[in-house]
Amino acid sequence: xxxxxxxxxxxxxxxxxxxxxxxxxxxxxxxxxxxxxxxxxxxxxxxxxxxxxxxxxxxxxxxxxxxxxxxxxxxxxxxxxxxxxxxxxxxxxxxxxxxxxxxxxxxxxxxxxxxxxxxxxxxxxxxxxxxxxxxxxxxxxxxxxxxxxxxxxxxxxxxxxxxxxxxxxxxxxxxxxxxxxxxxxxx
Numbered sequence: 001x002x003x004x005x006x007x008x009x010x011x012x013x014x015x016x017x018x019x020x021x022x023x024x025x026x027x028x029x030x031x032x033x034x035x036x037x038x039x040x041x042x043x044x045x046x047x048x049x050x051x052x053x054x055x056x057x058x059x060x061x062x063x064x065x066x067x068x069x070x071x072x073x074x075x076x077x078x079x080x081x082x083x084x085x086x087x088x089x090x091x092x093x094x095x096x097x098x099x100x101x102x103x104x105x106x107x108x109x110x111x112x113x114x115x116x117x118x119x120x121x122x123x124x125x126x127x128x129x130x131x132x133x134x135x136x137x138x139x140x141x142x143x144x145x146x147x148x149x150x151x152x153x154x155x156x157x158x159x160x161x162x163x164x165x166x167x168x169x170x171x172x173x174x175x176x177x178x179x180x181x182x183x184x185x186x187x
Contacts, residue, residue: 024056042068056091073112114145138167
């Protein structure tokens with residue numbers, strides 16, 4: 001999952017902070033209610049309350065499919081279930097309490113390309129502590145961690161299709177609120 005899931009997972013159409021770089025060097029631990037390992041295809045499938053961790057990164061899903069190439073790259077697909085989305089949360093480098101979190105009915109991450117995709121009811125947020133500073137939502141969000149570019153497309157296929165859903169980006173005020181001017185006649 002390197003820095004991408006988080007970094008993605010991580011966020012919004014402008015230069016982004018990187019996910020915790022140290023996370024990429026830590027073991028990836030995944031647990032669930034059931035695991036099936038197919039050594040011939042290098043595939044692991046976990047089902048039931050799946051929780052994955054790698055350093056500061058936390059993944060949650062109902063089902064996870066993890067494949068490893070002969071070169072050692074992993075691809076991970078997470079699925080939500082019963083109206084619940086798959087989710088991730090990861091600390092970003094550069095701040096004491098800065099986080100990225102994302103949600104989608106399906107999430108895909110490819111270690112080789114360092115691209116994460118959130119599909120169907122997708123949302124990515126950047127947080128400073130518990131305060132959301134930026135948020136993006138739509139049917140499909142793709143994050144290229146190497147280029148630090150997010151695409152928010154109006155169709156779950158990842159395409160821009162006329163007449164389909166709309167996408168949104170919300171920027172929250174990060175600067176202090178100015179003091180109110182004194183009322184007239186009162187000083």
